[in-house]
Amino acid sequence: MGATGAEEAAGDDTIRCDACPVLCRIRPGRTGACDRYANIDGILTRCDPLVIAHRAAESGQPMVPFAGGTDWDGSLLRPQATFVTGIGSGTTYPDYKPAPFIVSSKHDGIDMVTVVSEGIFSYCGLKLKIDTDRYLGPETAAVRAKGEQVGHVTTAEYGSQMLSLGGVRHLTGGSKKEGTVTCDTLLALCNKEAVELAIDGGARVVVQAGQPPVVDDKLEERMRVGCGSATIGIFAPQWLGHADEVIVVDDHITGVLTEHQAGRFLDMRPGGIRVRGRKSTPGRYFQVAEPGLGWGGTDITDPLEIIARIDPKTAWPGMRLLMVSTTGEHAAWFVLDDKLKPQPAEMPAPIRNVVERIAENCEPALCTVLFMAGAGGSLRAGVTENPVRLTRSVKQSLTRVTSGGAPVYIWPGGGITYMVDVMRMPDKSFGYVPTPALVAPIEFTLPLADYAALGGYADRAVPLEEVLRGRNLAREAWRPDNPWPIEPKSRQSG
Numbered sequence: 001m002g003a004t005g006a007e008e009a010a011g012d013d014t015i016r017c018d019a020c021p022v023l024c025r026i027r028p029g030r031t032g033a034c035d036r037y038a039n040i041d042g043i044l045t046r047c048d049p050l051v052i053a054h055r056a057a058e059s060g061q062p063m064v065p066f067a068g069g070t071d072w073d074g075s076l077l078r079p080q081a082t083f084v085t086g087i088g089s090g091t092t093y094p095d096y097k098p099a100p101f102i103v104s105s106k107h108d109g110i111d112m113v114t115v116v117s118e119g120i121f122s123y124c125g126l127k128l129k130i131d132t133d134r135y136l137g138p139e140t141a142a143v144r145a146k147g148e149q150v151g152h153v154t155t156a157e158y159g160s161q162m163l164s165l166g167g168v169r170h171l172t173g174g175s176k177k178e179g180t181v182t183c184d185t186l187l188a189l190c191n192k193e194a195v196e197l198a199i200d201g202g203a204r205v206v207v208q209a210g211q212p213p214v215v216d217d218k219l220e221e222r223m224r225v226g227c228g229s230a231t232i233g234i235f236a237p238q239w240l241g242h243a244d245e246v247i248v249v250d251d252h253i254t255g256v257l258t259e260h261q262a263g264r265f266l267d268m269r270p271g272g273i274r275v276r277g278r279k280s281t282p283g284r285y286f287q288v289a290e291p292g293l294g295w296g297g298t299d300i301t302d303p304l305e306i307i308a309r310i311d312p313k314t315a316w317p318g319m320r321l322l323m324v325s326t327t328g329e330h331a332a333w334f335v336l337d338d339k340l341k342p343q344p345a346e347m348p349a350p351i352r353n354v355v356e357r358i359a360e361n362c363e364p365a366l367c368t369v370l371f372m373a374g375a376g377g378s379l380r381a382g383v384t385e386n387p388v389r390l391t392r393s394v395k396q397s398l399t400r401v402t403s404g405g406a407p408v409y410i411w412p413g414g415g416i417t418y419m420v421d422v423m424r425m426p427d428k429s430f431g432y433v434p435t436p437a438l439v440a441p442i443e444f445t446l447p448l449a450d451y452a453a454l455g456g457y458a459d460r461a462v463p464l465e466e467v468l469r470g471r472n473l474a475r476e477a478w479r480p481d482n483p484w485p486i487e488p489k490s491r492q493s494g
């Protein structure tokens with residue numbers, strides 16, 4: 001364990017932690033309310049190891065395996081391939097002291113510095129992308145965990161339902177229980193654990209970063225290949241000659257092949273089948289059914305229900321009709337009888353092949369968790385005496401911001417509002433404090449000269465080698481898909 005400096009004597013052997021506003025009084029051998037700090041021999045100590053990420057040599061040397069432990073001193077690591085993350089680094093809040101680690105290193109002869117800290121964020125939440133067409137609930141509906149509202153359904157995206165969870169209103173603006181459950185939910189999802197959510201007027205869904213969603217106990221396997229109209233466009237030539245009409249059932253746009261531009265382009269004979277719903281453009285229909293867990297994200301279980309009428313002047317007996325969903329999960333083959341009524345029939349092999357190809361072209365359904373937080377407040381005071389210069393430096397792309405070494409997206413406009421994909425971060429990167437708020441690693445990397453120019457605590461910079469000689473370090477293999485942060489930004493595009 002390593003001392004953080006975030007401490008204050010509180011008489012006898014009890015010490016007071018000032019790493020967050022809870023100001024725990026911690027007795028010897030005990031931990032504070034968040035279990036992140038302990039009183040070890042009268043010294044306030046960050047319990048978790050400081051995570052050091054190490055990348056393999058470019059020669060193809062194997063990745064360094066994770067091997068945490070208090071007896072490892074980091075001496076085997078190559079400094080030029082080593083990055084000190086904010087995980088386990090400690091902090092104070094508000095940041096009235098310099099960040100716990102200000103690490104200097106060299107990159108291609110340039111003196112660099114990485115300011116390493118753990119941010120305490122009450123303005124934070126996450127955007128959850130769930131790859132499914134199944135109906136999760138109406139837009140703006142409350143999303144609940146353990147009965148408490150922790151967020152809401154937001155705008156759906158192409159092939160995905162989106163939830164917005166957390167945020168300062170749920171964390172601190174409601175009841176104590178709402179705040180605690182919201183904090184627990186965010187923490188679990190950010191640490192890549194599974195969470196069950198219930199949506200008012202909608203579904204129950206189990207979500208976990210990097211894993212497929214489970215909607216009302218059903219594992220979602222595929223993301224749709226496209227909307228119904230796009231599916232028509234992609235597969236129309238493959239249906240030509242094997243089907244007289246194809247209807248792709250979709251909650252967004254249901255496609256009707258012979259009326260659609262793709263069918264016309266192929267000179268297909270009009271089929272005369274009119275589906276329910278509101279016609280958008282030829283062969284493209286909105287609202288053919290209610291949203292649900294049936295065909296193509298609708299509530300339809302019998303596809304013939306969406307047929308409004310069949311024009312006897314246009315359709316003909318023996319007409320071959322395929323009805324299929326946008327994932328290929330549902331498909332049915334019909335032949336019109338003498339009364340122009342669709343009768344189920346055995347699906348011919350060429351049609352089955354195209355249905356299977358729809359399924360083959362669907363990507364695996366996953367849940368994606370993006371953590372979003374504002375680092376533009378007092379956190380900056382741990383980096384520089386003149387905080388607005390840090391904001392400007394980030395906006396001018398002179399300072400690289402990472403979270404546990406993972407690249408972040410910085411929102412334009414004021415502040416340092418960032419988003420990070422938790423799957424690009426080491427496991428268990430996040431913690432919490434009971435105020436409640438989330439604790440997330442954050443690192444600012446820039447040339448040492450620039451750091452001094454923006455009013456940074458350059459005289460407190462400690463060589464990387466010295467940090468690696470410290471105790472209670474844990475190694476983490478660098479994710480090769482993450483850009484290497486210790487490089488002046490002008491040399492990288494990211």
Ligand code: SF4
Nearest residue numbers: 017020023024032034
């Ligand atoms: S909750 Fe944790 S960080 Fe906050 S004062 Fe207590 S021990 Fe320190």
